[in-house]
Amino acid sequence: MRELGGVVSALYGLIFLNLLRTLRAGESAYTAFVDTMRTPPVLYVNLVLFALLVWHAVTWFMLIGKAQPIQFTERPLPWKSVFGVNVLLWIGVSAAVVYLVFGGI
Amino acid sequence: MPKAYSPNSVPRFVERTAHDIVIVGGGAAGLRAAIAAAETDPDLSIAVVSKVYPMRSHTVSAEGGTAAVLRDYDSLELHALDTIKGSDFLADQDAVEFFVARCPKEIIQLEHWGCPWSRDPDGRVSQRAFGGMSVKRTVFAADKVGFHILHTLFQTSMKFENIHRFDEYFVTSLIVDGGACAGVTALDLRGGRMVGIGGKATILATGGCGRVYEFTTNGFIKTGDGMALAYRAGVPLKDMEMVQFHPTCLPGTGILITEAARGEGGYLINKDGERYMQRYLPSKMELGPRDILSRSMIQEMKAGRAFDGPYGQYLGLDLRHLGAATIDQKLPMVRELAEKYMGLDPIHEPIPVRPGQHYVMGGVSTNSTGETTLPGLYAVGETACVSINGANRLGSNSLSECLVFGEWCGLAAAQYAKQKAAYPRGTASREALRKEEARVFDGLMGRERGKETLAGVRVEMQQLMDRDVGIFREEAGLADACGKLAKLRDRFGSVGMADKDRVFNTEMTGVLELDFMLDVAASIAHSARNRRESRGAHSRTDFPNRDDANYLKHTLAYRADGAPRIDYVPVKITKWQPVERKY
Amino acid sequence: MAERDVVFRVKRYRPTSGSKPTYQEYRIPYRDDMVVLDGLNYIKDHVDPTLTYRWSCRMGICGSCGANVNGQPKLTCGTYIRDVHKGAVTIDPLANFPILKDLVVDFDDFLEKLASVTPYIVREEPGDLTKEFVQYPEDVEAYRQQSLCINCMLCYAACPVFGTSPEFVGPAASALALRYIRDTRDEGADQRLARLNTKAGVWECTFVGECSVVCPKNVDPAAAIQTLKVLATMRHMRRLLMPKAESR
Amino acid sequence: MGSTRESLAWNPGRETVHADEKTGEPEVFLEPLLWGLFSLGGFITAFLFPITVFLLFVAPVFGWWPTDPAAYATFAAHWQEPLVRLFFFALIGGSLFHGTHRLKFMLVDAGLRGPGIEAALDIILNAIAIVGTLGALYYAVRGWLFV
The missing domain is CATH 3.90.700.10 (Succinate dehydrogenase/fumarate reductase flavoprotein, catalytic domain)
Known part of the structure; x- marks a missing residue:
């Protein structure tokens, strides 16, 4: 399951590549592509992949907690607290992306 | 599926081999001796023969620490005095002086090999207080000092090309050729064969014999093998009555x-x-x-x-x-x-x-460089009785003893092996091999299961030792113990064996170990019975006082028919005249 | 303490008999404070002396009594019968290792891997033997966790990667490599990382994490391997960008 | 060894192991790089992907977001900023290397083992990742550095 999340991210990589290609190709191609992504049945696939993507992010934060316990502190931190820190970081970064990449609300 | 079981996965072995030094036992003493010998001369080939993988040796469960004079608030004189006073003046004072002078170097040598000693905030090795020590001189590694020392030595021993490990080989007897020790015969557990491992010099480092008692801190493997091997080769066991609880x-x-x-x-x-x-x-x-x-x-x-x-x-x-x-x-x-x-x-x-029961001060009688009376045979660690511990060992002196005398004995054996030109003649080891194969495979393994069981005889021995040869002893109990042990030796003759499979036969090793333990137990009981005084760990309710006039002497137990022959040899006193032991 | 019965289903294999390993059942009395090893000893002493297994210290520090208990790799000296008593207690030899006899497995393969990671202090010049190296408590703390490995092989038995590819260097050997790399007295990091930067080295590990779950001394070999991956990658980059630089 | 050793092939079955035996296994060259990219990609996908997919394909459908970030006009406008281009380049490159590395181990675990197959997998999967990343670079740079 956790492994699947990684593969899904590659899939989205290709989707975004195609997004840029259609953007280059012009408005009609771009809008057509975006619309297909948003209408069922592709939408449902999208939602499932999105859920996997979020699960992949969560498991990745857990792994960080387990993989680097002694890196910065004298005594290894329990992985749960490292996980908490990562989630907070995640929310912060997401907010930054909203403003910097998509121009705010 | 991984390479799972297969009948031919049991490797093929060769019967006989010869090395310059054969070390029996892979604990702190054995490994330290092996490294010392390997370091002095890369051409020497050293065999470390152990019935368990070396990192399973009982050194692993030592918790306390390792004594050494490191700081200026301490002195060699004080460490020697504490040790001798703790030993109730039965320790050989020349050996103690030799010992305390070399402990510090061993601590630093282990530290250089990576041993994680606990540290003071200033980065130097820290020391703590220990029983009978007048100042803080016990170096430690949290409370797993034995574990860290053993793994440091085991991993460091992998650096030396000329150290050959014989893991899970059970030594059954010493090969004696022309009045000198010429190696050992060993049962290779995995090959299920008797193998002759010849050697110019042999070092016994098999640890103590705690398992002769029922309630003991010792691991299952501490069955006094080395002591019995030497005993049967005519080497006396010294101060065996001194058992620490x-x-x-x-x-x-x-x-x-x-x-x-x-x-x-x-x-x-x-x-x-x-x-x-x-x-x-x-x-x-x-x-x-x-x-x-x-x-x-x-x-x-x-x-x-x-x-x-x-x-x-x-x-x-x-x-x-x-x-x-x-x-x-x-x-x-x-x-x-x-x-x-x-x-x-x-x-x-x-x-x-x-x-x-925790430690045996007694052991194979040796001089201060680990030599026994049998040329070419050395002993070191808890197996030996150099006698720096005398009648009672102070906590944390034992690991230091294994390191100091391990190194010293390794060097002495290397010197001896280099002078001895020829390897031991093949005939002696071939003949010893045949005798042992007959004794073990046909004799012991051939016995049908009678009314006596291995566990039955063992538990009875252990219980009688706890009861009669425990913390407080008296004549009647000791006499009864000596008698019962003799009867147990006879009953051992009819202990049958169920496992007729030669490969990895742990029932066989159990029987061989019991055979060894019965000898060692007899030497403890008889030595205790003959020492009619109370000194250190040996406490007689019928002779409560220390009697320096008659008993400022080491007990020597020689193997003889029926009961061991007891003899005495004076204690070497150098500077510290025996005084009443007061704290 | 209440005295009850328990059934031990123990996997038996007789090397000279040539037959496949099979289960044998023993019904034995047990008390609440008995561990699985006490049960095996009871069988060996009173029921079937041919039952073969390794043990020594019975206090969880020597690492010789590992076995699969109800499918989980455990130290039999530290596993209470009351905790694993679901009808019967099933005991198999440690998984992923060739079986020598009954519960005894051959792990010389691990000793080869341990030796291959240079498990000792490596120094240019040996250092003068009159005084100790200065090492502060926090320096000791850096490698203390990895230095607690008792070589009991439970992590190898639990590792699915080691199960499918036995040449994988494995959790314990990697943890001990990190133990020496992180020791301030050691200068052999490059040599060890070179050995670990191989196909069957740390790169085979997909961070399943089972090894850290079963480790009785929580050495956390999984974290050790990820740290080694980071160190190996950084070393690799350094060698690409500055070929001549000698890495510590 | 001592010269007059009686028998040299003493224990072929269990030759004791010595530390500095060369294991003979050569160091790998690619794997550390790929693992580096894999973990970098892991951070990128974990931190950056969910919000992006949410904004572009999920939120507008259910009206959870006031504006439609994926609308052509807004997206094309944002696309002019180099930062947005860099963002998408990193997104695509990171995810491709992360996903392909993980996919390879999944396929190997699923049974595609053996030197030949694994080499083939390496080539195919890494090719996809490289081509994809170059494509992303091409689009990101096009219209900014050259027409």
């Missing part, structure tokens, strides 16, 4: 709670919560020598001031006032053991403890 062992399992718990400030309390040691040893209390503490525990039990539990009476080791920080940082294993094996947290509750 450690005051703080967990009831039932006999697992050791290190003296460091008291070194860090733990109290011994009785049923009424009273620190009863103030009534026995007001000056030192919990940090007195082990024999005095163990005896006072028995007296508290007899006086009815002890707790009662499923495994008999016990007293309390109270660490509650030390606080969680000290316990987790300095005594993590004590807490781990108490929680896992007694189901209680020492931060909140006292730990139930009672005295149990």
Whole structure:
């Protein structure tokens, strides 16, 4: 399951590549592509992949907690607290992306 | 599927091989000797023969520490005096002086090899207080010092091309050729064959024989093999009656709670919560020598001031006032053991403890460089009795002894092997091999299962040793023990064997070990019976006083038909005249 | 303590008989404070002396009594019968290792891997033997966790990667390599990382994490391997960008 | 060894192991790089992907977001900023290397083992990742550095 999340991210990589290609190709191609992504049945696939993507992010934060316990502190931190820190970081970064990449609300 | 079982996965072996030095036993003493010999001369080929993988040797469970004079508040003189006084003046004082002078170098050598000694904030090796030591001189690694020393030595030994390990080979006898020791015959457990490992020099480093007692801190493998091997080759066993009982062992399992718990400030309390040691040893209390503490525990039990539990009476080791920080940082294993094996947290509750067999001061008689009376045969560590421990060993001197005399004995054996030109003649080892193969495979394994069982004879021996040759001894009990041991030796003759499979036959090793233990137990009982005085760990209710006039001597037990022949040899006194042992 | 019965289903294999390993059942009395090893000893002493297994210290520090208990790799000296007593207690030899006899497995393969990671202090010049190296408590703390490995092989038995490819260097050997790399007295990091930067080295590990779950001394070999991957990658980059630089 | 050793092939079955035996296994060259990219990609996909997919394909469908970030006009406008281009380049490159590395181990675990197959997998999967990343670079740079 956790492994699947990684593969899904590659899939989205290709989707975004195609997004840029259609953007280059012009408005009609771009809008057509975006619309297909948003209408069922592709939408449902999208939602499932999105859920996997979020699960992949969560498991990745857990792994960080387990993989680097002694890196910065004298005594290894329990992985749960490292996980908490990562989630907070995640929310912060997401907010930054909203403003910097998509121009705010 | 991984490479799982397959009948031909059992490797093929060759019967005989020869090395310059054969070391029996892969614990701290054996490995230190192997490294010392390997370092001096890369051409020497050294065989380390052990019945278990070296990192399983019983050194692994040592918890307390390693004594050495490192700092200016201490002195070699003081360390020697503490050791000799602790030994109740039975230690050979020249050996003690030799020993204390070399301990510091060993600590630093181990440190250079990566041993994680606990450190003071200034980065230097830290030391703590220990029983019978007048100053803090016990170097430690949390409370897993034996584990760290053994793994450091084992991993460092992998650096040397000329150290050849024979893992899981059970040594059954010494090969004696022309009045000199010429190697060993060993049962290769995995190949199921008897193998002759010839050697110009042989070092016995098989540890103590705690398993002759039922309630002991010792692991299953401490069956006195090396002592019995030497005994049967005509080498006397010295001071075998000196058996140390450690005051703080967990009831039932006999697992050791290190003296460091008291070194860090733990109290011994009785049923009424009273620190009863103030009534026995007001000056030192919990940090007195082990024999005095163990005896006072028995007296508290007899006086009815002890707790009662499923495994008999016990007293309390109270660490509650030390606080969680000290316990987790300095005594993590004590807490781990108490929680896992007694189901209680020492931060909140006292730990139930009672005295149990722990160490044998006696052993193969050697001089201060580890040589025995049989040329080419050396002994080192708890197996040997160089006699720096005399009648009672101070805590944390044992690991230092293994390191100091391990190195020294390795060098001595290397010197001896280099002078000896030829390898031992093949005929002696071939003949010894044939004799052993007949004795083990046809003799022992051939026996049908009779009414006597291995476990039955073993448990009876262990129980009688606990009962009659324990902390307090007297003539009637000892005489009874000597008699019963002789009968047990006869009954051993009809112990049959069910496992007729030669490969990895642990019933066979059990029988061989019992064979060894019966010899060693007899030497302990007879030595104790002949020493009609009380000295150090040897405490006779019928002879309560120390009698220097008649017994300032080492006991030597020689193997003879029926019962061992007891002889005496004077103690070497250099600077410290025997005085009454007061703390 | 209440005295009850328990059934031990133990996997038996007789090397000279040539037959496949099969289960044998023993019904034995047990008390609450008995561990699985006590049960095996009871069988060996009173029921079937041919039952073969390794043990020594019975206090969880020597590492010789590992076995699969109800499918989980465990130290039999530290596993209470009351905790695993679901009808019967099933005991198999440690998984992923060739079986020598009954519960005894051959792990010389691990000793080869341990030796291959240079498990000792490596120094240019040996250092003068009159005084110790200065090492502060926090330096000791850096490698203390990995230095607690008792070589009991439970992590190898639990590792699915080692199960499918036995040449994988494995959790314990990697943890001990990190133990020496992180020791301030050691200068052999490059040599060890070179050995671990191989196909069957740390790169085979997909961070399943089972090894850290079963480790009785929580050495956390999984975290050790990820740290080694980071160190190996950084070393690799350094060698690409500054070929001549000698890495510590 | 001593010269007059009686038997040299003493224990062929269990020759004791010595530390500095060369294991003979050569150091790998690619794997550390790929693992580096894999973990970098892991951080990128974990931190950056969910919000992006949410904004572009999920939120507008259910009206959870006031504006439609994926509308052509807004997206094309944002696309002019180099930062947005860099963002998408990193997104695509990171995810491709992360996903392909993980996919390879999944396929190997699923049974595609053996030197030949694994080499083939390496080539195919890494090719996809490289081509994809170059494509992303091409689009990101096009119209900014050259027409």
